[in-house]
Amino acid sequence: xxxxxxxxxxxxxxxxxxxxxxxxxxxxxxxxxxxxxxxxxxxxxxxxxxxxxxxxxxxxxxxxxxxxxxxxxxxxxxxxxxxxxxxxxxxxxxxxxxxxxxxxxxxxxxxxxxxxxxxxxxxxxxxxxxxxxxxxxxxxxxxxxxxxxxxxxxxxxxxxxxxxxxxxxxxxxxxxxxxxxxxxxxxxxxxxxxxxxxxxxxxxxxxxxxxxxxxxxxxxxxxxxxxxxxxxxxxxxxxxxxxxxxxxxxxxxxxxxxxxxxxxxxxxxxxxxxxxxxxxxxxxxxxxxxxxxxxxxxxxxxxxxxxxxxxxxxxxxxxxxxxxxxxxxxxxxxxxxxxxxxxxxxxxxxxxxxxxxxxxxxxxxxxxxxxxxxxxxxxxxxxxxxxxxxxxxxxxxxxxxxxxxxxxxxxxxxxxxxxxxxxxxxxxxxxxxxxxxxxxxxxxxxxxxxxxxxxxxxxxxxxxxxxxxxxxxxxxxxxxxxxxxxxxxxxxxxxxxxxxxxxxxxxxxxxx
Ligand code: MSP
Numbered sequence: 001x002x003x004x005x006x007x008x009x010x011x012x013x014x015x016x017x018x019x020x021x022x023x024x025x026x027x028x029x030x031x032x033x034x035x036x037x038x039x040x041x042x043x044x045x046x047x048x049x050x051x052x053x054x055x056x057x058x059x060x061x062x063x064x065x066x067x068x069x070x071x072x073x074x075x076x077x078x079x080x081x082x083x084x085x086x087x088x089x090x091x092x093x094x095x096x097x098x099x100x101x102x103x104x105x106x107x108x109x110x111x112x113x114x115x116x117x118x119x120x121x122x123x124x125x126x127x128x129x130x131x132x133x134x135x136x137x138x139x140x141x142x143x144x145x146x147x148x149x150x151x152x153x154x155x156x157x158x159x160x161x162x163x164x165x166x167x168x169x170x171x172x173x174x175x176x177x178x179x180x181x182x183x184x185x186x187x188x189x190x191x192x193x194x195x196x197x198x199x200x201x202x203x204x205x206x207x208x209x210x211x212x213x214x215x216x217x218x219x220x221x222x223x224x225x226x227x228x229x230x231x232x233x234x235x236x237x238x239x240x241x242x243x244x245x246x247x248x249x250x251x252x253x254x255x256x257x258x259x260x261x262x263x264x265x266x267x268x269x270x271x272x273x274x275x276x277x278x279x280x281x282x283x284x285x286x287x288x289x290x291x292x293x294x295x296x297x298x299x300x301x302x303x304x305x306x307x308x309x310x311x312x313x314x315x316x317x318x319x320x321x322x323x324x325x326x327x328x329x330x331x332x333x334x335x336x337x338x339x340x341x342x343x344x345x346x347x348x349x350x351x352x353x354x355x356x357x358x359x360x361x362x363x364x365x366x367x368x369x370x371x372x373x374x375x376x377x378x379x380x381x382x383x384x385x386x387x388x389x390x391x392x393x394x395x396x397x398x399x400x401x402x403x404x405x406x407x408x409x410x411x412x413x414x415x416x417x418x419x420x421x422x423x424x425x426x427x428x429x430x431x432x433x434x435x436x437x438x439x440x441x442x443x444x445x446x447x448x449x450x451x452x453x454x455x456x457x458x459x460x461x462x463x464x465x466x467x468x469x470x471x472x473x474x475x476x477x478x479x480x481x482x483x484x485x486x487x488x489x490x491x492x493x494x495x496x497x498x499x500x501x502x503x504x505x506x507x508x509x510x511x512x
Contacts, residue, residue, distance in 0.1 A: 006045075008257045008259075009034055016053060032090045050237055053099045054217040056131060058073070128157060129157075142155060163207055163222075165280070186291070189335055235270075239251070262291050294337045296337065322464070332408065362501070364451075371442045377497050382493055384491075430448070
């Protein structure tokens with residue numbers, strides 16, 4: 001693990017026209033796992049989340065909501081989203097709402113720079129607009145000449161005077177940046193998609209809509225009859241959420257972002273429009289944009305209209321927060337799409353959590369309770385080279401997986417440690433040693449407790465509640481509070497001296 005450094009990570013700011021579903025939770029948990037890992041490693045972390053409020057979708061939802069004002073509706077919805085994240089143990093350090101004054105101040109500062117650069121002009125927009133995407137769409141991207149490929153809905157035909165951002169000026173610089181920084185777009189498999197998009201489709205972007213159609217949004221400073229178009233406004237949250245325009249000192253420490261986590265649906269905004277905007281404003285680009293795949297439910301796209309959205313908060317109430325976090329992180333192979341089904345969730349609970357982690361922890365802790373307390377820190381004669389090597393290798397693989405955001409691979413690595421531990425128990429039969437050779441028994445348990453201590457740290461970013469429970473049973477302090485990275489990955493046999501058996505970590509689930 002490297003020296004302490006700043007790690008600024010973001011998720012998209014979500015539209016608040018509905019409550020969060022497991023697709024949103026997937027992005028948020030991914031961000032949280034990375035934030036928790038970097039905090040555990042000792043980095044100075046800032047994890048930003050928020051909500052995208054200046055959107056027509058929200059206005060439409062407000063009109064059906066029964067709320068008296070849009071502000072009231074947005075306030076209620078913003079709280080619902082933040083509370084949802086709290087209840088699944090997401091540890092975001094900041095939460096930005098795009099109707100906040102601090103956001104508006106930053107947007108104006110940013111707009112001013114882009115405008116002074118000569119990159120804003122007025123023009124006539126004629127074309128197609130999809131309300132679902134909140135985006136102007138090219139005819140070549142439509143199905144049957146009129147249907148949005150993403151939302152499968154008829155697009156609107158629009159002709160209006162708008163302000164444009166001269167994004168095409170930055171086409172070559174963008175391509176050069178992507179070429180020079182192979183890590184900028186992750187996973188690599190998505191890089192070509194973006195490069196082709198920039199080469200073939202990326203042009204100047206309309207960044208305003210007349211208030212008569214927009215109904216909400218930040219007024220354009222140079223023409224207050226226009227609202228700033230949602231993406232130009234929304235992307236700037238990554239700056240305003242850390243003090244751009246309001247707290248320069250904080251901003252300077254954190255920008256550029258270490259990573260934007262996004263779904264594959266909005267990758268091009270983050271790898272084309274956003275860097276072009278930053279280039280125009282003279283700001284450094286984020287280090288990485290990571291785009292993950294999508295969850296379907298029993299094979300179908302998740303959608304309000306399909307009525308199949310699963311609420312992560314309710315799901316966690318039934319199955320436990322850590323179960324939901326584990327399942328979402330384990331089920332989708334790195335960068336690909338995956339499917340959610342209750343069957344798979346229950347299977348993974350049984351096999352990976354109850355029979356895997358829960359069983360291993362309970363075997364080790366039950367046996368360890370039988371060791372005479374004084375012998376547990378006696379490591380003389382301990383033959384632990386293989387175990388130590390296994391753990392060192394696992395941490396190396398772990399760090400590689402985190403770096404690539406291959407979080408399912410990281411979990412596979414942890415579960416290999418568990419399997420190693422189970423095999424060690426089978427081969428060394430500590431229950432027999434307890435009777436025949438108390439000294440060897442104590443040494444065997446010192447080794448297994450140390451393996452379990454490492455596993456508890458490894459699962460922490462993914463399963464924070466389980467890790468806390470394990471630390472109590474192992475009688476060690478919370479890693480987050482007390483450990484530096486060096487201690488964390490160090491092999492310290494004898495670190496655990498007062499283990500207790502406790503109750504099963506993953507008891508049978510009571511079905512609703
Ligand atoms: N408001 C914009 C983002 C602006 S960021 C400057 C937006 N909001 S959204 O509410 O539609 O959220 C989209 C994001 O939610 C996706 O990029 C992805 O991170 C997440 N997901 C939504 N549905 C999902 C799945 N079915 N599966 C996985 N992630 C999903 O776009």
